[in-house]
Amino acid sequence: MNADLPRKPYRVGRVVVSSLTVLGVVAGAALISACSQQSDNQTAQQQPPQQQAAADDQARKDADEKAWAEAVRTDTVAGFNAYLEKFSAGAHVAEALQRVATLNEQARKDADEKAWNDAVRANTVAAMNSYILNFASGAHVGEARARITALNEQARKDADEKAWADAVRTGTTAAFNTYLQTYGSGAHAAEARQRVAALDEKARKDADEKAWNDAVRAGTAAAFNTYLQNYGSGAHAAEARQRVAAFDEQARKDADEKAWTDALRGGTAGAFNLYLQNFATGSHAAEARQRLAALESQGRREVPVVDIQATCQAAAGVMVSLLGGSTTDQDVKGCLDSEQKARDQIVKDLSTYGSVDKVRCMRTNVYLPSYVEWLTCLEMERDVKKMNLGNQPATGVYTLPKVRPALNW
Numbered sequence: 001m002n003a004d005l006p007r008k009p010y011r012v013g014r015v016v017v018s019s020l021t022v023l024g025v026v027a028g029a030a031l032i033s034a035c036s037q038q039s040d041n042q043t044a045q046q047q048p049p050q051q052q053a054a055a056d057d058q059a060r061k062d063a064d065e066k067a068w069a070e071a072v073r074t075d076t077v078a079g080f081n082a083y084l085e086k087f088s089a090g091a092h093v094a095e096a097l098q099r100v101a102t103l104n105e106q107a108r109k110d111a112d113e114k115a116w117n118d119a120v121r122a123n124t125v126a127a128m129n130s131y132i133l134n135f136a137s138g139a140h141v142g143e144a145r146a147r148i149t150a151l152n153e154q155a156r157k158d159a160d161e162k163a164w165a166d167a168v169r170t171g172t173t174a175a176f177n178t179y180l181q182t183y184g185s186g187a188h189a190a191e192a193r194q195r196v197a198a199l200d201e202k203a204r205k206d207a208d209e210k211a212w213n214d215a216v217r218a219g220t221a222a223a224f225n226t227y228l229q230n231y232g233s234g235a236h237a238a239e240a241r242q243r244v245a246a247f248d249e250q251a252r253k254d255a256d257e258k259a260w261t262d263a264l265r266g267g268t269a270g271a272f273n274l275y276l277q278n279f280a281t282g283s284h285a286a287e288a289r290q291r292l293a294a295l296e297s298q299g300r301r302e303v304p305v306v307d308i309q310a311t312c313q314a315a316a317g318v319m320v321s322l323l324g325g326s327t328t329d330q331d332v333k334g335c336l337d338s339e340q341k342a343r344d345q346i347v348k349d350l351s352t353y354g355s356v357d358k359v360r361c362m363r364t365n366v367y368l369p370s371y372v373e374w375l376t377c378l379e380m381e382r383d384v385k386k387m388n389l390g391n392q393p394a395t396g397v398y399t400l401p402k403v404r405p406a407l408n409w
Contacts, residue, residue, distance in 0.1 A: 061091070068092040077103045109139070116140040125151045157187070164188040173199045205235070212236040221247035253283070260284040268351040269295045299347035304362055306369040308339040314368050342371035346378065357381040 064087050071083040080096045112135050119131040128144045167179040176192045208231050215223040224240045256279050263275040272288045312335035361377035
């Protein structure tokens, strides 16, 4: 020791010692420890192999227990796997494997539950399908499928309700038909069909009323007939038919009156006969027949009577002398028939001939007076007058030359 070290006193408990004394104690302790370690090493080197193996085994067991205790403390898959890597034949391998399986199963269950909770929280078909995709054998697969069915059904119902609300808001036949095209079996299909039928019926009634109002506004038979063509079973069909019948009756009456006025204006047998041809049951038919009878009676009185028997016999003799042959009763009979018909025609149309023409044409003092000749003369004079009226030039009067008619039978 260095004699120059300070001799400062130290208090140890209630004892005060010098620094030299402390140094001596420390040096002695170190010497004793060195000697003891050398003695232990020598003792160990001197232990037999059996004792050494037992010591190593115990050391391994201690390390195993220590590692196991650490794995149990962490209680994680990684901790137990670390234990298994170091002690693949350790005392706790089976329990470690069981703990790993349990922890993995629990992790799987936890992940399953978390994924399910996330899907439930989202509550969508996509979320449920994602859960089934990731956990095909999960605890909630059945419920997820049920939820998907329920969500799809709810989506269908919601879409049905929205489409129905849109159709009701629009309120047209087209809107309800569009709903039925998409939701033919929807919750409101029956009502939609009822609405379509009601709208169609209303549209038909509105169109019926409009067509009727148009017909009434026009007020013609044609307008009411047009209504009946389009609405033969309409609300106003019966009234339309009554109106058409009334128009037809009025038109018939008007035509009757006009025809009668024309007949009166003409005042001839032909005019009254024309009226009767068109209105045989007209309101003036009886009077027309009376007028005809009167005219015929008057005509018979005015038309001179000739001996047509003598005329026909003489005429037949003249024809024989001119053409040869012999006279037959058939020739005379034909002549008599023609003469009688000519007289009847003169009587019938007597009022249509001018008084001058009657005097000029119906002469009994000529040789062989003939009704046929008289009729031809009267008709030619009448027709010439008509032609003159239709072809009268700007200056002068056009008149056909007078031609004496020949005997015609």
